[in-house]
Amino acid sequence: xxxxHGVAALLLALTPAPASGRPVSCDPEPGVAEVTGTPWxxxxxxxxxVWRLTRGEGxxxxxxxxxxxxAHPQLAGAVTRQVDLTATDPRDCVGHGTAxxxxxxxxxxxxxxxxxLGVAPAAAIVSIKQTEGRSGDVSRLARGIRRAAxxxxxxxxxxxxxxxxxxxxxxxxYAQAKDAVIVAAAGNVKQDxxxxxxxxxxxxxxVIAVGAASPDGGKPGFSNDVTRVSVTAPGAGVTSxxxxxxxxxGLDGTSFAAPFVSGVAALVRxxxxxxxxxxxxxRLERTAEGGxxxxxxxxxxxxxxxxxxxxxxxxxxxxxxPPVVLATAPVPDERTRGLAIGxxxxxxxxxxxxxxxxxTLPRARRRARRADEQGAxxxxxxxxxxxx
Numbered sequence: 001x002x003x004x005h006g007v008a009a010l011l012l013a014l015t016p017a018p019a020s021g022r023p024v025s026c027d028p029e030p031g032v033a034e035v036t037g038t039p040w041x042x043x044x045x046x047x048x049x050v051w052r053l054t055r056g057e058g059x060x061x062x063x064x065x066x067x068x069x070x071a072h073p074q075l076a077g078a079v080t081r082q083v084d085l086t087a088t089d090p091r092d093c094v095g096h097g098t099a100x101x102x103x104x105x106x107x108x109x110x111x112x113x114x115x116x117l118g119v120a121p122a123a124a125i126v127s128i129k130q131t132e133g134r135s136g137d138v139s140r141l142a143r144g145i146r147r148a149a150x151x152x153x154x155x156x157x158x159x160x161x162x163x164x165x166x167x168x169x170x171x172x173x174y175a176q177a178k179d180a181v182i183v184a185a186a187g188n189v190k191q192d193x194x195x196x197x198x199x200x201x202x203x204x205x206x207v208i209a210v211g212a213a214s215p216d217g218g219k220p221g222f223s224n225d226v227t228r229v230s231v232t233a234p235g236a237g238v239t240s241x242x243x244x245x246x247x248x249x250g251l252d253g254t255s256f257a258a259p260f261v262s263g264v265a266a267l268v269r270x271x272x273x274x275x276x277x278x279x280x281x282x283r284l285e286r287t288a289e290g291g292x293x294x295x296x297x298x299x300x301x302x303x304x305x306x307x308x309x310x311x312x313x314x315x316x317x318x319x320x321x322p323p324v325v326l327a328t329a330p331v332p333d334e335r336t337r338g339l340a341i342g343x344x345x346x347x348x349x350x351x352x353x354x355x356x357x358x359x360t361l362p363r364a365r366r367r368a369r370r371a372d373e374q375g376a377x378x379x380x381x382x383x384x385x386x387x388x
Contacts, residue, residue, distance in 0.1 A: 065159060099238075158201055183208045187199025187254055188224060
């Protein structure tokens with residue numbers, strides 16, 4: 001059973017929230033002091049290639065979770081604000097929120113021998129603690145999303161799966177009206193009974209729903225394929241920062257896939273500040289790799305293509321047609337990758353030419369017709385939450 005389900009067990013109990021000021025035990029499972037070797041998600045996504053263009057400067061990402069260890073070396077200076085909705089303690093006593101924040105914006109400490117990197121290491125993190133590790137409810141989650149929007153978050157990461165509720169949907173709509181990009185975990189299949197139901201807020205319109213991908217490029221069995229997935233990201237065997245200054249390896253779950261996409265969304269918003277939240281979602285879907293199978297949406301998120309691709313404006317609009325999903329090899333070698341990039345560039349050129357001709361040829365014909373008319377003297381003359 002994935003480690004995440006052990007964490008989730010702490011979060012599923014629907015006990016009343018503790019009274020304000022009540023002491024709570026803050027004793028998260030320990031992590032490891034150091035990590036050796038480059039984690040596979042970094043080798044697969046290679047988001048460092050984008051850093052010459054942007055590292056997420058000027059973008060704020062809200063982590064609506066179990067809190068964040070702001071003193072962690074990789075998050076020191078990254079956390080600009082901590083909000084505690086549990087009335088207990090702003091610290092992360094579970095570790096989950098710290099891991100999510102580390103994936104999004106963990107600082108580059110390679111000079112100190114740390115191989116783990118965040119996707120957007122210059123982005124700012126706002127921590128919205130909505131569970132203290134023993135209880136959680138949809139109302140508090142909804143309040144967390146609203147608070148994140150009120151604090152001006154450009155991207156809101158929700159690594160939680162909940163049931164559909166009017167107040168949760170209203171909170172999502174409220175945040176989107178403030179142009180926040182909401183990224184949410186598509187949810188995990190319950191291991192006890194195998195039940196699969198849509199996860200919320202991932203299922204709501206406009207939310208970027210993220211499924212998990214394995215090192216081999218496939219979809220792990222725990223990743224929900226009922227939720228309408230937008231894209232996938234590494235969600236099995238993930239390594240990230242952990243409460244207490246260490247790291248945790250072997251993290252499984254769509255809740256650890258979502259922050260990779262939130263990090264890419266931060267890079268896109270930093271590089272393309274004129275795009276609204278719908279256009280950011282469309283861009284991530286249009287530039288993803290592969291897909292086609294249930295629960296994979298448009299495929300694996302592609303940081304380089306998401307940031308650098310030149311897409312016709314029509315393809316990034318809210319009303320654009322769904323992306324055409326093409327299956328690709330899960331882990332292409334360098335030769336295949338180069339060929340794929342060449343094909344993508346060629347397809348982009350054809351698309352641009354088509355759009356250009358569609359726009360210019362009718363205008364040229366109208367101009368010629370008006371000229372003929374003028375020459376001829378015609379008219380033209382004058383319930384509870386579950387970490388995912």
